[in-house]
Each structure stands twice: as structure tokens, then as C-alpha cells.
Amino acid sequence: MATPVVTKTAWKLQEIVAHASNVSSLVLGKASGRLLATGGDDCRVNLWSINKPNCIMSLTGHTSPVESVRLNTPEELIVAGSQSGSIRVWDLEAAKILRTLMGHKANICSLDFHPYGEFVASGSQDTNIKLWDIRRKGCVFRYRGHSQAVRCLRFSPDGKWLASAADDHTVKLWDLTAGKMMSEFPGHTGPVNVVEFHPNEYLLASGSSDRTIRFWDLEKFQVVSCIEGEPGPVRSVLFNPDGCCLYSGCQDSLRVYGWEPERCFDVVLVNWGKVADLAICNDQLIGVAFSQSNVSSYVVDLTRVTRTGTVARDPVQDHRPLAQPLPNPSAPLRRIYERPSTTCSKPQRVKQNSESERRSPSSEDDRDERESRAEIQNAEDYNEIFQPKNSISRTPPRRSEPFPAPPEDGELDAATAKEAAKPSPAMDVQFPVPNLEVLPRPPVVASTPAPKAEPAIIPATRNEPIGLKASDFLPAVKIPQQAELVDEDAMSQIRKGHDTMCVVLTSRHKNLDTVRAVWTMGDIKGHTVPHCPTPDGALFAQTSVDSAVAINDLSVVVDLLNIVNQKASLWKLDLCTTVLPQIEKLLQSKYESYVQTGCTSLKLILQRFLPLITDMLAAPPSVGVDISREERLHKCRLCYKQLKSISGLVKSKSGLSGRHGSTFRELHLLMASLD
Structure with a gap:
């Protein structure tokens, strides 16, 4: 053939x-290229075989999100580090915890x-x-x-x-x-x-x-x-x-x-x-x-x-x-x-x-x-990878066949389509596996995921719809019997806020157009930037941020900072004095994207300007009159005062869990020199 x-x-x-x-971290086994380990905010480490749908093993024991994972070369041990600073090592062949290592402070x-x-x-x-x-x-x-x-x-x-x-x-x-x-x-x-x-x-x-x-x-x-x-x-x-x-x-x-x-x-x-x-x-x-x-x-x-x-x-x-x-x-x-x-x-x-x-x-x-466990979720794949028969020493799962490419037209043949649509078997080997081809799948409740729930698979080559309903895009509704929303009710809830959202987005678009015009034409105060072969990008950024702050629309400030954060050369002390009060507002926002943008801008300011600010404030007074130095010193004092105001907020949020807690702890370390 x-x-x-x-x-x-x-x-x-x-x-x-x-x-x-x-998911907060992942790693591939380098010896085989077939074994995948993932760490999540659910404090678990899960093991997968590439291109297979079911989790092989789930490792528990961490009490905070897993932020780093690594497999050893033979792919028989795995180490995972958490947000709290603890490290755990598991033996994959024996399916048990091997060591817990404590000592890091972050x-x-x-x-x-x-x-x-x-x-x-x-x-x-x-x-x-x-x-x-x-x-x-x-x-x-x-x-x-x-x-x-x-x-x-x-x-x-x-x-x-x-x-x-x-x-x-x-x-x-x-x-x-x-x-x-x-x-x-x-x-x-x-x-x-x-x-x-x-x-x-x-x-x-x-x-x-x-x-x-x-x-x-x-x-x-x-x-x-x-x-x-x-x-x-x-x-x-x-x-x-x-x-x-x-x-x-x-x-x-x-x-x-x-x-x-x-x-x-x-x-x-x-x-x-x-x-x-x-x-x-x-x-x-x-x-x-x-x-x-x-x-x-x-x-x-x-x-x-x-x-x-x-x-x-x-x-x-x-x-x-x-x-x-x-x-x-x-x-x-x-x-x-x-x-x-x-x-x-x-x-x-x-x-x-x-x-x-x-x-x-x-x-x-x-x-x-004793409280850390290695739960085998799929016995067949586990035995194939970690406990091969008639073998004294295990070798990594190195299959001879490469991964097949999907057909050019993206369509599946009848057998593949049937296999992709078939429900996956249950992952817990402690219970008999039911025949899921004849049993209906129970409705999934998004708000209370079971710890051993079967992971959903989205086949890469699948062309047909994956069966999403309008209710899948809404927050879970707490009903005593967990009844599903019908599509009509769900669409009605979505439409309730549609007109309001349109008004908000229209206003935001108008404000962004205003800021864009300022960036293009010149100063918010009415002074245009003289035409020259090399226009001052930092001045454009400053005037645009001034414009966004004057409009008093925090969403526009976020959009503009997301652009300015991409180019460190646009940042000057003047821009810091304007942005820092806005950063304090962003860090207290209920919107995750606002907090993330505020953290990114604050980190950039700390890395780029904090040494300058502290050096200027610690330097002895100059002899004579130096207007430019006095102006720079005034800006440094203003930035220092604003940073001290923000430092308390950063410290209070450094105890949070998840990625934001990690970011705030990093910012707290960077701001240590303020004290």
C-alpha cells in the first residue's frame, strides 16, 4: 500500500x-515529545499523552496554584513548584509522592x-x-x-x-x-x-x-x-x-x-x-x-x-x-x-x-x-507508558509513527468522524467503566466542576458545530434543581443589556477617536508639534495620555496604556507623573484586564525609573541654580509620593492567590527600595 x-x-x-x-504552567517530555504535564490554578498537576483525549494521571497535594512543572530526562519523575514556594516530586512509575521540598519564600x-x-x-x-x-x-x-x-x-x-x-x-x-x-x-x-x-x-x-x-x-x-x-x-x-x-x-x-x-x-x-x-x-x-x-x-x-x-x-x-x-x-x-x-x-x-x-x-x-496523591485516571494509557510488559527498564513512549496531518480539505472520513463524536470513557479507574455509548451524558454545571470530571475535547480537524447553546455564554444560574436555560430565555437575558452596551461602546469609540486625533496632530493644550523629520513620539504619548485623563474615561486610559507599554522609549518622567494616579485607580478596578494593564505599567515604571528617582532624592543639593535639575527633582519627588501611596495597595494585594497575587508579590519586591 x-x-x-x-x-x-x-x-x-x-x-x-x-x-x-x-492552566498556569505546562511542559513537554523532551525524550519522547509525547508526554505533557500541566499545572493549574486548581492546585493539581495533570499528565497527558499527546493526541490522546483523556488525562493519564492527576497529582494532588499542593495547596496553591502550580506555577512551574518539569519532567526528568527518562520521564519517570516530575517536579512541580507552587505559588507558595513549596516543591513536590512524584514518582510516575510508582504513582506516588516522592519528596516535598520547602525553603523558598515566594x-x-x-x-x-x-x-x-x-x-x-x-x-x-x-x-x-x-x-x-x-x-x-x-x-x-x-x-x-x-x-x-x-x-x-x-x-x-x-x-x-x-x-x-x-x-x-x-x-x-x-x-x-x-x-x-x-x-x-x-x-x-x-x-x-x-x-x-x-x-x-x-x-x-x-x-x-x-x-x-x-x-x-x-x-x-x-x-x-x-x-x-x-x-x-x-x-x-x-x-x-x-x-x-x-x-x-x-x-x-x-x-x-x-x-x-x-x-x-x-x-x-x-x-x-x-x-x-x-x-x-x-x-x-x-x-x-x-x-x-x-x-x-x-x-x-x-x-x-x-x-x-x-x-x-x-x-x-x-x-x-x-x-x-x-x-x-x-x-x-x-x-x-x-x-x-x-x-x-x-x-x-x-x-x-x-x-x-x-x-x-x-x-x-x-x-x-500522606495527603499528596497520584490518582491514575486512565489505566490503559498509564500501563502503556509507565509499566510496559516484559521490560526490565522502561523507555520513554517513542512511537515509530509520526502524527498524521489532517486532510487538505479539513474533512474527516466516516470512521474518524464517528470516533471524534464518541464520548470518552470515564477517567477514574476505581469504578467500573460504564458503556457511555448507550447512556446519555449528564448536563455539565459550569459553576461546580467535579474534581475528576472528564475533560472536554475539541478535535482540531472537526468541521461541524460543537454543540454550544446560547446559555453556554452566560454565568451559571443558581437554581435549586440546576435546570438548564432554554435558548429563548438565554437570548432574552443577553438582549437586556444590549442597548446599554451599545451606548457604552459608542461613547468609548468617540473618546478613542479624540485621543487618536491628539496623538496625530499635537498637544492637547492646542499647541501643534512642529513638523520635523523625526517627530517626538514621547511628546505624542504624553499629550495623548493627558487627553485620555482629561476625558475621564478609564477604559480609554487602559487602551492607550496597552499601546504605550509596548515601547519603553515613550516613557519619560512627565508621563510617569500623569499615569501613576491612573494606575492606582486601575489596581483597584473590578475588571481583570484593567488590573493587568495597571500592573504592567507599574512594573515598567519601577524597572525604568525607580533607580533614577531614589538616586535623585538621595543626591546632595546642587551648588548654584540649575533649573533643569530642579524640574527633574520636582518630578522625582512627585513620583516618589505617588509610588508610596500605591505601595500600600500593592502590599495589601500581595496575599491574593492566582496570577494577580503572583504579580502583586513581584511588584512588592520591586518597591522594597522605597522604604
Whole structure:
């Protein structure tokens, strides 16, 4: 039977409802590219097999949202860090909690497993990095040096180094054996979100919110090249297994880069929005993204992607396995990692360091681990992945068949359509599985999701409507018998506020037109900006914000700040004095988007202007008359007074749960220098 020719380069694989509340973190297993772990605001960690509809296992025990997850290389252990600073390690093969690690004082932002030894590294919003001994629950060492949240940690392929990326715009390299920093790599002008070691050479890649990717030589400790012009903040990068290129998951696209010299080999359009993680399986790149409670997976056929300076491989004629490297005309320019044949030696213990002392298991730890559970939700998939028959040592689930691309016309054949429409079996293996083909599905109550509810699946290739009713777009109505709204009643409720909403939107549109005219023409006070080859964007921003504040419509202020926040160069001290009182209003708003915009603007002001403000206020008085300095000092005093007013509000909200609580805690740390 002839093999059909795949004509698609990228496609959506599936979409699942992964948690009962918002998804806050996710990660792909890098060895297989088939295992997916998600962490949610419901304090659970759920495991999935890519392109399968049901949850394999649900891990409980955390009491606050799970903000970071990581699988070890063999995909037999998983570690998860929560908003409260606690870390839990589960053994997936034994389906039980292995360790609970306590010690961080704020959110866990990043985690990584050592490639050989039984160690876990954790980075936190408290700016500390800790190395943990899994076997004895102990903190081996604490690495200090970053001044803001540590967003990404990666061990080197030989297990000797640890790279860290942080919001303080720096990348640092740590020597595990010596327990000290080897080198710091400055150069980024925004928070660094991700770092990744080259699989073979002494080379490190870092991606930042400044929309650049930098490559660092780990022998000479200097920059090799810098790729600029990314369409948005860089959050996920991945080297090809043979090291020939780097993949960057951009907004709705995949970009393929080389670094000596820096160049873009290929750009593939993928409608994945903000992709959160990447992995490679069977010459296919898997990308996953999340939005609210949904997680989507996407596939890019790498045989149709140009990965070197030569022409892309023909997917029909070339069927070489992934392990075989692509032709690369240039030999490695750097030293190659020497991987140990056995587990590496334990990192050196440092004397007179309380953090390095192992904690003995306490009754509180034992109780905490007893309350943490690993609930198998799908026994068939669990046994297939974690407990294969007739096998002494488990290997990751590496299937030989690649993920099939959907037909070009997007239609399913009869068998696939029937399978997609069929209800999924129940996930709890403690009860017999009923025949759901003959039993009607009970109505889903959105306000009280069951903890073991079956996740809804939205097949990527499904073309027909998915059965939504008008009542699905309304808040759940608390009726004693939980009766469903009929469509007519639901539409009647929607129409009640329609006219009012139209009036609000019309007024908002008119106000936005006014602000837009000010931005285009000149000053709100009636003074036009002189025509010149390089117009002052900062002045336009200032006058537009003045206009929005004068209109007294907070929604217009939000819309304008969402634009101004994208370009830090538009911000000046004058703009800060105008915006800070508005930020105080936004932080107290009942609308989530207003609070989010206010937090973004406040963070930008703190990072860009707080050092200037504190330095100006601490400087001795000038000798003589310096009008410009006096004006700047007056603005700094005004900003300081406004920031002090906001700091109390930020502190009071830093105890909230969820993403806003995490953001307010970060702002509270940034505002510490005000005291």
C-alpha cells in the first residue's frame, strides 16, 4: 500500500480542557515529545499523552496554584513548584509522592532535573536558586546573585554547570562542584525568559522580552551573535537534536536560526498564539500553548523545514531517522561536552551554610506526603507508558509513527468522524467503566466542576458545530434543581443589556477617536508639534495620555496604556507623573484586564525609573541654580509620593492567590527600595 504524501507543513493536533480552572504552567517530555504535564490554578498537576483525549494521571497535594512543572530526562519523575514556594516530586512509575521540598519564600518560577544525579534545581521570585538532593529532601546549596525573579534554569548536558535567566536582564552560569558563579552574561535589555544549552558544543542560547536571542560561547564567555527582530518576547527555544539550528516559538510562527553568522533559515506559520514549550519527536516538532483552562498542541513537519544553509530535505525521497544528523558543512567550532558514563559526583558540600544542612524528615513532612496523591485516571494509557510488559527498564513512549496531518480539505472520513463524536470513557479507574455509548451524558454545571470530571475535547480537524447553546455564554444560574436555560430565555437575558452596551461602546469609540486625533496632530493644550523629520513620539504619548485623563474615561486610559507599554522609549518622567494616579485607580478596578494593564505599567515604571528617582532624592543639593535639575527633582519627588501611596495597595494585594497575587508579590519586591 502506497504511503500518502503529506502536504501540510504545520497543523493543529488537538485541544483539551486540561483543568477545572486556569492552566498556569505546562511542559513537554523532551525524550519522547509525547508526554505533557500541566499545572493549574486548581492546585493539581495533570499528565497527558499527546493526541490522546483523556488525562493519564492527576497529582494532588499542593495547596496553591502550580506555577512551574518539569519532567526528568527518562520521564519517570516530575517536579512541580507552587505559588507558595513549596516543591513536590512524584514518582510516575510508582504513582506516588516522592519528596516535598520547602525553603523558598515566594513563587517557584523555574525548575530543572540534573541529567545524571538525583538533584533538582529551583528558581524563585525570591531571587534565590536552590539545589536539592531528592534522596534526602535536603537543600545542597543556595546560589545568590540575581536581583529579580529567576525565570528559567537549565543544567548543562554534562551535568557540571547550571545556567539561570532572570527578570534582571542577566544570564548567569554556575559551577555546581565549586558552588559559585562562573560568569555573568549581560547584554539583554529586558527580562530573560529562557536559556538552552547546545546539545553538543559549549554554546548557550538565551531568549528575552527585548525580542532578541543571544548566543554565548562557554569557553571564551562572550557573545557569539545576536538575532534581533523577533515578533514578540522570546519564551521558548529549542536546539535541533544534532545541533544544526535553533527553533524559536514566536507569536503564530516557528523560526529556524543559525548563529555563525546569525541568520534565519526558515519561517513557518503556525496558528498557536503564544507557544509555551517545544519538543521534537520522529522528525516532527511539537508545540503546546495554553489559554485559560484549555491546552492546544501543534505539529510542524521538520522534513519540510529548512534547517541549514542548504536546501530543505524532500519529505518523500528522504526518510532518514531523526538520530542521523543532517549534512553540516562546518565542523564544531567549540569544545564538545564529555558526558559521564555513570552518575556524576555529588556537588561539594559547603561548610558553615545552614542551607546546605540536610533536613531530617519531620512528622509535618510525612503528613504532607500522606495527603499528596497520584490518582491514575486512565489505566490503559498509564500501563502503556509507565509499566510496559516484559521490560526490565522502561523507555520513554517513542512511537515509530509520526502524527498524521489532517486532510487538505479539513474533512474527516466516516470512521474518524464517528470516533471524534464518541464520548470518552470515564477517567477514574476505581469504578467500573460504564458503556457511555448507550447512556446519555449528564448536563455539565459550569459553576461546580467535579474534581475528576472528564475533560472536554475539541478535535482540531472537526468541521461541524460543537454543540454550544446560547446559555453556554452566560454565568451559571443558581437554581435549586440546576435546570438548564432554554435558548429563548438565554437570548432574552443577553438582549437586556444590549442597548446599554451599545451606548457604552459608542461613547468609548468617540473618546478613542479624540485621543487618536491628539496623538496625530499635537498637544492637547492646542499647541501643534512642529513638523520635523523625526517627530517626538514621547511628546505624542504624553499629550495623548493627558487627553485620555482629561476625558475621564478609564477604559480609554487602559487602551492607550496597552499601546504605550509596548515601547519603553515613550516613557519619560512627565508621563510617569500623569499615569501613576491612573494606575492606582486601575489596581483597584473590578475588571481583570484593567488590573493587568495597571500592573504592567507599574512594573515598567519601577524597572525604568525607580533607580533614577531614589538616586535623585538621595543626591546632595546642587551648588548654584540649575533649573533643569530642579524640574527633574520636582518630578522625582512627585513620583516618589505617588509610588508610596500605591505601595500600600500593592502590599495589601500581595496575599491574593492566582496570577494577580503572583504579580502583586513581584511588584512588592520591586518597591522594597522605597522604604
